[in-house]
Amino acid sequence: MELLDVLYEKTNGMAKITINRPQAYNAFRGRTIRELIWTFRDAWDDNRIGVVILTGAGEKAFCTGGDQKEKGDEGGYDYNGGLGGGIGLEIENLHQTIRNIPKPVIAAVNGYAIGGGHVLHVLCDLTIASETAKFGQAGPKVGSYDAGFGSAYLARVVGEKKAREIWYLCEQYSAEEGKEMGLVNKIVPADQLQAAAEEWADKILAKSPTALKMLKYSFNADSANIQGITQLAMGSLAMFYNTDESAEGMNAFLEKRPVEFNKFRK
Ligand SMILES: CC(C)(COP(=O)(O)OP(=O)(O)OC[C@H]1O[C@@H](n2cnc3c(N)ncnc32)[C@H](O)[C@@H]1OP(=O)(O)O)[C@@H](O)C(=O)NCCC(=O)NCCSC(=O)c1cc(O)c2ccccc2c1O
Secondary structure, three states: OOOOOEEEEEEOOEEEEEEOOHHHOOOEOHHHHHHHHHHHHHHHHOOOOOEEEEEEOOOOEEEOOEOOOOOOOOOOOOOOOHHHOOOOOOHHHHHHHHHHOOOOEEEEEOOEEEOHHHHHHHHOOEEEEEOOOEEEOOHHHHOOOOOOHHHHHHHHHHOHHHHHHHHHHOOOEEHHHHHHOOOOOEEEOHHHHHHHHHHHHHHHHOOOHHHHHHHHHHHHHOOOOHHHHHHHHHHHHHHHOOOHHHHHHHHHHHOOOOOOOHHHHO
16 A cells, blocks of 8 residues: 555564654544554564554654544545445544554654544553653544543543543643553653654563463453444444534634534523
């Protein structure tokens, strides 16, 4: 597959996947998601690879979720369902791929991990954050939600109260706060992030691949039912995206103006 939105390198047993749209704060469009799935599957199929690192290009962002400027466009979210799993993005397949690839996935969070980008790091096995990283969900602020892994699995990671706070308030959290709530495994200075991720990858590569695979399956088993909820969530989201309420969230962001959700409370 020709890779335009993602960089992919394989060295010494590790695969590094970099979301490469720094001009859009590494927000993803339909093509980005397809390329991510393709690269994760390649790493899955390659027996020489024992660990995957997911990161973002540049210093600003890991990933800021769906590209709000391409929403509704061809190549963005088209809301037409089909293979897109409801919203015209194969995001559900990507979530499944990160969860099911039988190798540990390390998120190296180099900046903003917001919205759907935050969900990606939550789904990775481990998160190493730069001191400059910022974490948060944005859905209710911009007319969206992830009622599948993005909320239910997040609650398992940080606890019910904190997950509800993260989604209801849409605030941003520092790397320190992320570590305190169990969202982040380790924090390092920004210029040491990639080296730190590679150091952990090397430690993992020294371990039994079968033991790691079975442990990952075991950790996954307890939350596997969320997959069913995710399908329902994507179906409902596709319908929500076609409403004025959802459009208000997206348009306010694009027009750089305060959002007006109160009119939907009448
Ligand atoms: C990330 C920010 C908090 C950064 O704020 P800051 O003030 O530092 O910078 P700017 O706002 O000026 O941004 C700089 C520049 O980048 C552009 N940009 C940033 N994020 C995006 C984006 N997501 N899409 C498109 N473009 C983006 C921004 O427009 C600026 O460009 P200019 O040309 O104007 O200079 C802040 O940027 C921010 O809050 N970003 C938006 C985050 C957001 O709304 N993300 C989408 C949330 S919804 C989502 O991601 C989502 C995805 C899914 O796939 C789902 C799947 C299933 C269920 C739910 C899903 C879901 O909710």
